[in-house]
Every structure is written in structure tokens, then in C-alpha cells.
Amino acid sequence: MVDADQTFVIVGGGLAGAKAAETLRTEGFTGRVILVCDERDHPYERPPLSKGYLLGKEERDSVFVHEPAWYARHDVELHLGQTVVEIDRAAKTVHYGDDGTHVRYDKLLIATGAEPRRLDVPGTDLAGVHHLRRLAHAERLKGVLTSLGRDNGHLVIAGAGWIGLEVAAAAREYGAEVTVVEPGPTPLHGVLGPELGAVFAELHEAHGVRFRFGVRLTEIIGQDGVVLAARTDDGEEHPAHDVLAAIGAAPRTALAQAAGLEIADRAHGGGIVVDEHLRTGDPDIYAAGDVASFHHALFDTSLRVEHWANALNGGPAAARAMLGKGLAHDRVPYFFTDQYxxxxxxxxxxxxxxxxxxxxxxxxxxxxxxxxxxxxxxxxxxxxxxxxxxxxxxxxxxxxxxxxxxxxxxxxxxxxxxxxx
Missing domain, CATH: 3.30.390.30 (FAD/NAD-linked reductase, C-terminal dimerisation domain)
Incomplete structure (x- = not known):
């Protein structure tokens, strides 16, 4: 039985965490809700970072899940710029912040999301090497694309997945020169296969993007901290003023793993193992969004889904489960893209x-x-x-x-x- 004396803690301030907090209140939970986020920005949605906001078609404020005043108005304690460093399952506490703040929970939701995979090649410490996952990344990249377009500069993108292609489209709309390096035979080969991957290759080539398939980036060449070129394993050097690493994302499971929660193998997404109600092996801890590998009844397997709709629906599903109102989280996976x-x-x-x-x-x-x-x-x-x-x-x-x-x-x-x- 949930009552007003209980404390529910949410770790992670992305879409899943913010929608979970909202759902707790709309479902009538009157206890304490604490949302801890390691970013200094209020919870926001990520699709605009590679789409409308990156293109300058959407304002910065449009990316936020709620207006800043919403949290106080709904009595959600929001702790921005605070990193949770430990979950103590025996004491049912989380520890966060530089001062070692700790708070006891009755139910805990882990919604820590994912982080960009890093290129393991020389030169990644150069100033012109970028990732795109956070709002700060998008703000920086937006300025970079503006400059590249103005100066006819070159952007090399490692990876022809969704983020790589969306940024390639944005860069071409700014007027930058774009080369995409992809070890597979087509863009999105692992997701769409060769038949449909070719459609996206033709789309981008028609807009002036150069692809280098079947090769990998081996070195980013620079001087005085500035990117000059990118080298691939076929021995070619590609002119570059900036490089985007878009080689996928890894679930942020370190906190859960340190707490002894089960982590799925890579074949099942490598996320925190949860059941169809998004509950971990600990009955008081749940996980949702990019970090969760959940059993999907429709496909009879465990999936980790990184897309917007999973966070949008998974956060509320976890919140209801925490309240004892859970239904199986079995939404059909869904995502979208806009390119040119x-x-x-x-x-x-x-x-x-x-x-x-x-x-x-x-x-x-x-x-x-x-x-x-x-x-x-x-x-x-x-x-x-x-x-x-x-x-x-x-x-x-x-x-x-x-x-x-x-x-x-x-x-x-x-x-x-x-x-x-």
C-alpha cells in the first residue's frame, strides 16, 4: 500500500525520469518524489538535438519536458548537477553530490540512460572531435556546423547510424562538406539491412554526402590541438576540420552493477535486467528508458530500446508499477527520423x-x-x-x-x- 509517508527516488533526469515523476503525481501519489540529475539543465527530450534544434528550427526552450516551474508546483524535489555515487540496497539509500548527501527510498527508479561510445583511436583528444548526446553537445555542434557551412569546411562522421545520418543532413543544410565513414556495406545495415540501407545512401549521396563503406577510422590527425584530417584503415586521409563520433551508445549501468543488480549480456542490449513490469531482481528497484533491458512479451525476448518512444512510455509504465498499478510494458518499439x-x-x-x-x-x-x-x-x-x-x-x-x-x-x-x- 502506497501512502504519503513514502519516498520515491528517480535517478536520471531524461525523458523517462521526468515522465515517471509526472505520472506519480497524476496517479495520485502524495508522498515525496526526488529526481536526481547529473546535468545542470532541466530534463529535456533528445530527438531535437539532432533534428529541429540542431537545424535552428526549434528554440532551446522547446526541448524541455516541463517548464522549470512545473517541478516545484508539483512538489517534485529536483536536484540538478548532482551525480548519484552509490545505491545501498541493504539500507535502501542513495548517495549523491559532492557532500555525500544520502536519502532513504521506498521505491527507486534508475533512468540513467546511455552515453556515446568513444572512438579508440589516436587524436580523440583534439578540440574538433565531437559527440552528440546532451544539450551542451548540441549547442556546441550547432555553432560548429554554422562555421563549417560559412567557411566551406569539412566534417567527417564516424558511423552511419541514425545520429550520424541526421547530423550529416543537418551539416549539408548548413553548407558543410560531409564524409561519412562506415564499416558496414550500407548505412543502418544492422537495423534496416541492405535493401533499405541503400535508400538512405542514395538520399544522402543526392545531397552531396560522400560515403566510405567497409572502412574504419584509425586516426584523427591534428596540429596544435586542431583537427586537420581523418585517416581510415584503407590508408586514405580525408580532409576534416571537425569529426563527429556517432558509433552508438552504451547503457549507463555502472551504478546498478555496483549495487549488485543483474546486467544483461550484449546480445540482449547490455542494460539493467528488468521484467515486463520494469522491475529488477530487487522488488523495490525499477529501471526504464535506454538503460533497461526488459522482457517484451510480444517478441518473447529481452530488448533494450534506445528510442524516444520507449522513454516516453517506459517512464510512466515504471511509475505505475512502483505504485502497484503496473501492466506489462509491451508497446511496439517505435522511432522516427527526418532527413532533408x-x-x-x-x-x-x-x-x-x-x-x-x-x-x-x-x-x-x-x-x-x-x-x-x-x-x-x-x-x-x-x-x-x-x-x-x-x-x-x-x-x-x-x-x-x-x-x-x-x-x-x-x-x-x-x-x-x-x-x-
Whole structure:
């Protein structure tokens, strides 16, 4: 039974943590809510950092989950710029801050997110080497892209994943020269496979991006602290004034691991192991957002999902579970991207080797289509490109797990709704 004397602590001030705090209040929890964040900015959403805000199309204030006054108004104790250094499960306390502040919890939510993977090559200490994960990174990168565009400068991006491609698109819109170095054969190869990865390669090449596939960055060359070039393992040197490391993100599990909580292996995302209610092996500790590897009933496996929708929905799901009102967290994974004139939404989960067919509905050459990843006639995932208001039927097809007629699936004149079992 939850009562007003209880204290719920949330570690991590991203979208998952902020939405969890909001949900606790909207669900009627009247106890103490403490939100500890190691950043000095109020909790914010991350998609604008590589999209609208980076492009200068959205104001800085638009990224915040709540206006600053919201926290005091809803009696949420917000501790910014404070790092939690220890979770003492036996005493049920968390320790944070330089002065060793500690507070006892009745329920604890870990929403520490992820951090950029670092390039392990010479030259990463140069001033012109960047990552993009935090608001401060985006502010700095925005200034860099403005300067590169003005001066016809060169940006080398290591990695052709979502962040790498979104920044490449932004850099080209600023007018910078862009080279993307990617060890795979296409962009997004591990997510979309070769068929759809090629669509994004063609999109970026049409906008002047140069790709170097099948190679890795081996050195960033500089002088007097300034980046001059980037060298790849095929022996080439690529002109560069700045370099962006966009080689993925790693879940921030050190705090949980030190507390003795179970961590998933890399095959299952490497996050904090939680059940379908986002509860760890400790019944009073939960995890949500990028840091959680949760059992997904729909796909009957453990997943760690790094995208915005997982934080948006996972934070509230964890909060309700902490209140004893939990339902299984089984939302269909969803993410979106905007690059140049291409808008895309992806629903589902179809890792390499899990599907036997990709079905295209529409015109891929014109970049107006829906792609479906199918196994034995069952839809595992769907991606709509410049085709809108189809996310709901795509997700219903995934949830149904029923075989569909792939010829009808490919026919844009057959309503998707008619294929749902």
C-alpha cells in the first residue's frame, strides 16, 4: 500500500525520469518524489538535438519536458548537477553530490540512460572531435556546423547510424562538406539491412554526402590541438576540420552493477535486467528508458530500446508499477527520423536474421513507400517513408502475429486495415 509517508527516488533526469515523476503525481501519489540529475539543465527530450534544434528550427526552450516551474508546483524535489555515487540496497539509500548527501527510498527508479561510445583511436583528444548526446553537445555542434557551412569546411562522421545520418543532413543544410565513414556495406545495415540501407545512401549521396563503406577510422590527425584530417584503415586521409563520433551508445549501468543488480549480456542490449513490469531482481528497484533491458512479451525476448518512444512510455509504465498499478510494458518499439525531405517512422523489431523477406508497398525510388520485414508471412516490423497516418495499422499487423497475403501487403490499393486478423 502506497501512502504519503513514502519516498520515491528517480535517478536520471531524461525523458523517462521526468515522465515517471509526472505520472506519480497524476496517479495520485502524495508522498515525496526526488529526481536526481547529473546535468545542470532541466530534463529535456533528445530527438531535437539532432533534428529541429540542431537545424535552428526549434528554440532551446522547446526541448524541455516541463517548464522549470512545473517541478516545484508539483512538489517534485529536483536536484540538478548532482551525480548519484552509490545505491545501498541493504539500507535502501542513495548517495549523491559532492557532500555525500544520502536519502532513504521506498521505491527507486534508475533512468540513467546511455552515453556515446568513444572512438579508440589516436587524436580523440583534439578540440574538433565531437559527440552528440546532451544539450551542451548540441549547442556546441550547432555553432560548429554554422562555421563549417560559412567557411566551406569539412566534417567527417564516424558511423552511419541514425545520429550520424541526421547530423550529416543537418551539416549539408548548413553548407558543410560531409564524409561519412562506415564499416558496414550500407548505412543502418544492422537495423534496416541492405535493401533499405541503400535508400538512405542514395538520399544522402543526392545531397552531396560522400560515403566510405567497409572502412574504419584509425586516426584523427591534428596540429596544435586542431583537427586537420581523418585517416581510415584503407590508408586514405580525408580532409576534416571537425569529426563527429556517432558509433552508438552504451547503457549507463555502472551504478546498478555496483549495487549488485543483474546486467544483461550484449546480445540482449547490455542494460539493467528488468521484467515486463520494469522491475529488477530487487522488488523495490525499477529501471526504464535506454538503460533497461526488459522482457517484451510480444517478441518473447529481452530488448533494450534506445528510442524516444520507449522513454516516453517506459517512464510512466515504471511509475505505475512502483505504485502497484503496473501492466506489462509491451508497446511496439517505435522511432522516427527526418532527413532533408524524407520523413520516416519505424515500428517493430526485426534484427538481422529474423526475417526472410522485405515487402515494399509503394515507390521506393520516389521515397514514398512502406517496407515490411516479414517472416513466414508474419509482419515483424514496418517502416513508412513519406507515407503518413499508417502507424496504427502497421502496429496492429505486428501485434496480430497472423500470416498475411504478401501480394496484398505490397499492393497500395489494398487497405492495410483489411489485412489485420
Amino acid at each position: 525531405d524524407l520523413g520516416m517512422e519505424y515500428s517493430g523489431w526485426a534484427p538481422a536474421g529474423s526475417y526472410d523477406q522485405v515487402v515494399i508497398r509503394g515507390d521506393a525510388a520516389k521515397r514514398e513507400f512502406i517496407a515490411f520485414w516479414v517472416r513466414e508471412g508474419r509482419v515483424l516490423a514496418g517502416m513508412n517513408v513519406n507515407v503518413w497516418e499508417v502507424t496504427e495499422p502497421i502496429q496492429q499487423l505486428i501485434r496480430s502475429k497472423a500470416p498475411v497475403d504478401t501480394e496484398a501487403l505490397a499492393n497500395p490499393h489494398v487497405p492495410l486495415e483489411s489485412l489485420i486478423a
